Amino acid sequence: MKWNLRWVAARRDIWRPTQLLAAFQEVGFNPSLSKVAALWSNKPITVRLDDLDKICTALGCTVADLMEAEPVEVADSERQAEPRAVGGEDTAGAIRPVPKPGSGGRRRSLPPN
Template identity: 65%
Template sequence: MKWNLRWVAAKRDIWRPSDLKTAFEQVGFTPSLNKVCALWSSKPVTVRLDDLDMICAALNCTVADLMTAEPVAAEQTEEGDRPQAVGEHPRAGSGSRPVPKQTGGAVGQRRPLPPN
């Protein structure tokens, strides 16, 4: 999501966080100046729906004005670069069953497989 608070505020001739805080207070929304500055300067990780409603009321806008969906770019990786799922390509010579790890005991002794 793209956070467009500054753009929407600029359309309403609001250029500073302190002016934005004043606009918020006119509709009964009283966040701290620190919170307003955080909303102003960067994309918030979370926004309460009640707060979002008050922001829209103060700026006379919609949620669609404040947030714009951005498509997620699909990463194009080569076959060898992508992570493999467990068991996707069995190890050479392992057959259809996994090979148990060696135990700390005698050389060549293997752990028993779990029951099916």
């Protein structure tokens, strides 16, 4: 995900975390300045839905304005490691279990009485 908080804030002529905090406080959202600075300078790992709603209200935007999906590159090795059903198609060269030598396929003896 791409975090576009600075871009959305700039559209409202907000250029610093302290100005963003003031905009938040206008709508009754009172995070600490350190939390606002972290949202401002980094892409957050998590954001509470309640907080996201308040951020959107304060900036007059939608969640789609704040967050933008980015395609994820999948490595070729990860594509090839897809799980397959046992006994499904494309089993050429599959390895099957081999009985232990010396067992001769005999049944086990019964335990003593």
